[in-house]
Amino acid sequence: MLATSIDLVSKYDYLSEKFSAAYKWLAEHDIKNMEDGKYVITDGVFAMVQRYETIDFSEARFESHKEYFDIQYIADGKESFGMALVKDCKLNESVPDNDVYFYDTPEFFTKVNLKAGDLIVVPPEEAHQPRACYNNEKMAVVKVVVKVKI
Helix, strand or coil, rough: CCCCCCCCCCCCCCCCHHHHHHHHHHHCCCHCCCCCCEEEECCCEEEEEEEEECCCCCCCCCCEEECCEEEEEEEEEEEEEEEEHHHHCCCCEEEEHHHHEECCCCCCCCCEECCCCCCCEEEECEEEEEECEEEEEECEEEEEEEECCC
């Protein structure tokens, strides 16, 4: 699934060599049984395997990145994921050393539900709200976030 604005749909090549390497890595690894941590895929692309329990939507924060795309892949569990354009969000915290920018919850945003085997690709121009409960039910999730350098 690719959900974006018409302004961004042709800006990036979501099938470029870096993205293809990321998708191939996701398909070829048994992420549920990998240890949490960082894995280098290729130059400018790395994965972070993580485990956590989902949180209430009210606790989940909108964030964006300026130097990387996120490919967020659910290996086990379910979560809901808020999406909004950065231009529609109000910045409330910047951590440039970690390439992360946090926002107030925007007036207009979309919720996407993700289950095991689903992924979402998030460009720098979109803010995202990961780790939120699916159907108001807290649950354990195994996820890998692949960072693709612009």
